[in-house]
Amino acid sequence: MQQAEGLAANDGMILVADVGARRLVSIDAQSTRATTVVHDAPIGRPDGGQIPFSFCSIAAHPLGGFIVGCNGDGSIRWLRREPSRGSCGDCYRHPHSFAVGAQVLLADKVAIVSGAGPGLGRSICVRFAGHGAKVVIGDLDEHALADSIAAVHAAGGQASGRITDITSRGDCDALVRHALDEFGSLDILVNDAYHGGDFSRFEDADLTTLVMICTHGVDVIQPTFGAYTGSKAALAHLTKLLAAELGTQGIRVNAVFPGPIWGANLRGYLDAQADARGVAAQAVYDEFAAKNAMHALVLPDEIADSVVFLASDMARPITGQALYANAGESFH
Numbered sequence: 493m494q495q496a497e498g499l500a501a502n503d504g505m506i507l508v509a510d511v512g513a514r515r516l517v518s519i520d521a522q523s524t525r526a527t528t529v530v531h532d533a534p535i536g537r538p539d540g541g542q543i544p545f546s547f548c549s550i551a552a553h554p555l556g557g558f559i560v561g562c563n564g565d566g567s568i569r570w571l572r573r574e575p576s577r578g579s580c581g582d583c584y585r586h587p588h589s590f591a592v593g594a595q596v597l598l599a600d601k602v603a604i605v606s607g608a609g610p611g612l613g614r615s616i617c618v619r620f621a622g623h624g625a626k627v628v629i630g631d632l633d634e635h636a637l638a639d640s641i642a643a644v645h646a647a648g649g650q651a652s653g654r655i656t657d658i659t660s661r662g663d664c665d666a667l668v669r670h671a672l673d674e675f676g677s678l679d680i681l682v683n684d685a686y687h688g689g690d691f692s693r694f695e696d697a698d699l700t701t702l703v704m705i706c707t708h709g710v711d712v713i714q715p716t717f718g719a720y721t722g723s724k725a726a727l728a729h730l731t732k733l734l735a736a737e738l739g740t741q742g743i744r745v746n747a748v749f750p751g752p753i754w755g756a757n758l759r760g761y762l763d764a765q766a767d768a769r770g771v772a773a774q775a776v777y778d779e780f781a782a783k784n785a786m787h788a789l790v791l792p793d794e795i796a797d798s799v800v801f802l803a804s805d806m807a808r809p810i811t812g813q814a815l816y817a818n819a820g821e822s823f824h
Contacts, residue, residue, distance in 0.1 A: 607685025621649025785820025
């Protein structure tokens, strides 16, 4: 170590800014094994940005990983461990990077997010809060609900919520009333938990944006997949129908089609496949990822960023559209 300028501990790791050698070094707290995370080079995949030197500070992030403040370009980056991908277990990447004073896309907006368990739903809640929105969360699982509210609070945002069964009209109405009672308005609705039919009545809410999340399946045509893919195709059509019907009320309706999401469920499935075949988890990951143009599976936070964009004023002229955030698994 030539010149250590910043140091922080989190996730069982110690991150050190070795300014003299122009590198970030991670040290395993148990084995004391040191790994150079970045040395004047992008972190993670090619879409990651470069961390400039020198560093002004490093701090532990409450959601995992580290916050790195860089006085080279006045930026702040969230650097976190890449989810385990076999040989990539020690990789770091910074999914969220923003310059000091950068535009906050959802300032003072109030958003309902239905379906906010670990993975995509929670990522949407945290990303919305990070862009200034007040988040109202509805979920059937009280523990998932509490954890998502806590995650938003830990990130410095405002959140509230209640247990909600989206198949119950009464529960949905109550969630809208809860949003109005807590924050005085309702601007955005994100249906991450989808069942069909009306979500609620909006006569008393100044709703401007509705984003539907359509999980992987629309483009999959296989035996036994009919009911599943049919429901997703129906959601795609519903997006267009609602956009046409609600446009004159100033409400935009769009959908996000993620494809496979690199989260706990898919990771567990691929690990099981690797064990059954007696091969490395990385090999199974590479085979699965090779189905898309970028040869990398999409993270929940990356999909959440797409939702932020569609919910923001930057997407003002966009309605009735499907955004395929699937790393090029299919093209439209």
